[in-house]
Amino acid sequence: MAEQLSTPIRVAQVVGLTCSAALAGYIGGFSIGTVPSLKFAPAHAIAKQWQTAYEIGKSTAPFVALTAGLTWSYLATQGSMSTASKQPLLFNSNAFALYSASAVLVTAIVPFTLIVMKPTNDKLHAKADASEESKAETDETVDELMNKWYWLNVVRASLPGVGAVVGAMAVVGL
Template sequence: MSQPTPTFTTTSPSSLIRLLQGITPLLSSFTTGLSLSLSVILVPRLLESPSPLILRQWLSAFHQGKKLIPGLSILSSLGYFLLSWWHFHPSGGSSTNGRLSKIYLLAGVATLSIVPYTRIIMWPTNLKLMAKEEEFSSWGVDHVLVTEEEEKGAKYLVDHWGLLNLGRAGLVGLAAVLGLGAGYI
């Protein structure tokens, strides 16, 4: 009796695809954690400080986050779109591959949707915070007294930004869950 010869099919994922299936959800999970930490850890600590300091520290964190989070999100969405393309079979591949393609596509769209979310939902608050920080910094270092209304206004804006940022973290978190879940289909 002869041993059956192993056959190779085009439907088995290559090493690169397996790597993407592991790294892409990991990357979006990391991005979710990073974004969540801004709302859950940073914002409450900022709210303990006086308004001029809150705004200066928020602006610094904003500029750091702007350098990192969009790039990580774009990399994640590219990974999800590549996985979706890989699993898409227009000639009628298995139904599992069709489902995987849709799940990865949805994960890519969810990740990329932080861009319009930020521009439409968060940007007005970002602009108000930047304007208020510029106003406070124009007073100079010696000016540390702010009115109660100014104090509440700055704290409200930072707190509001933290709540809005939870939505952005939720979008990337949804992508991470979809990407991880697709690995079990």
């Protein structure tokens, strides 16, 4: 009969899975819920409200990603230690690779935001900060930027989502 995993390992697995899946839903919620609801407002208001939502996400999501990333990294090191010490700590030999991949995927939201999404984010911030006189000429551009941001954010939400699935594969021993 296989030995049971230690409580710290089980807690880390739950934290990694929960943070990763919750982060995917949280980020995805901005595309699924926030962006469509903003379409009913004037362009300048859309940009302002997007900016508020962006600041909320910016103040929370990276910390959840860091928590999940550190948790998956901890599990990866425990998996590699268990192989070296022949302890039945984790279920399979793929655990190190799967936990490591989860750590990279979940924390990838930060460089993805700073590198891939930054040009669109900067343009939306500029629209939000624009003066009242420029409101009339920004309607079409704001709509185009919001559509682009929507899809970029869907991709960003998929990173921790895939990280959660890969982490779950490690947890169940696939």
